[in-house]
Amino acid sequence: xxxxxxxxxxxxxxxxxxxxxxxxxxxxxxxxxxxxxxxxxxxxxxxxxxxxxxxxxxxxxxxxxxxxxxxxxxxxxxxxxxxx
Amino acid sequence: xxxxxxxxxxxxxxxxxxxxxxxxxxxxxxxxxxxxxxxxxxxxxxxxxxxxxxxxxxxxxxxxxxxxxxxxxxxxxxxxxxxx
Numbered sequence: 001x002x003x004x005x006x007x008x009x010x011x012x013x014x015x016x017x018x019x020x021x022x023x024x025x026x027x028x029x030x031x032x033x034x035x036x037x038x039x040x041x042x043x044x045x046x047x048x049x050x051x052x053x054x055x056x057x058x059x060x061x062x063x064x065x066x067x068x069x070x071x072x073x074x075x076x077x078x079x080x081x082x083x084x
Numbered sequence: 085x086x087x088x089x090x091x092x093x094x095x096x097x098x099x100x101x102x103x104x105x106x107x108x109x110x111x112x113x114x115x116x117x118x119x120x121x122x123x124x125x126x127x128x129x130x131x132x133x134x135x136x137x138x139x140x141x142x143x144x145x146x147x148x149x150x151x152x153x154x155x156x157x158x159x160x161x162x163x164x165x166x167x168x
Binding site: 043 | 085091092093103106109110113115117118119120121122123124125126127128129130131132134135141145148149150
């Protein structure tokens with residue numbers, strides 16, 4: 001099995017109201033050193049070793065379902081899954 | 085400025101209905117090689133260089149606001165923010 005870690009972030013030009021809200025809360029709690037907060041998604045997929053071109057496979061899933069490429073960027077890493 | 089990247093994941097023992105739903109959709113779309121999907125959060129914080137013990141600072145924010153340590157694990161990386 002391969003473990004694929006996908007990081008999805010809002011594009012720089014897109015406002016992040018959720019991040020702003022969290023930053024507001026942090027400031028109210030006294031964490032004034034925080035200058036910016038951006039919130040994204042983190043996905044972990046387990047994919048069979050039989051998959052031929054895993055890079056293309058993951059890119060296709062990201063484009064079709066997992067991300068909104070109009071407002072989001074993504075990057076991913078593929079590693080050997082450690083059996084448990 | 086320091087950029088702190090925080091990865092928040094559900095603990096292994098906790099069910100992930102959102103991940104299951106996404107996996108179901110992927111299977112219906114023909115991506116049968118996907119054996120598991122877990123969905124977490126990814127946060128990017130910008131923190132002032134003046135902060136004395138940034139590790140402790142981030143851990144405190146994670147425990148108090150950013151994560152729910154009962155059901156979530158987190159890890160973070162600190163790097164120099166590239167000025168834009």
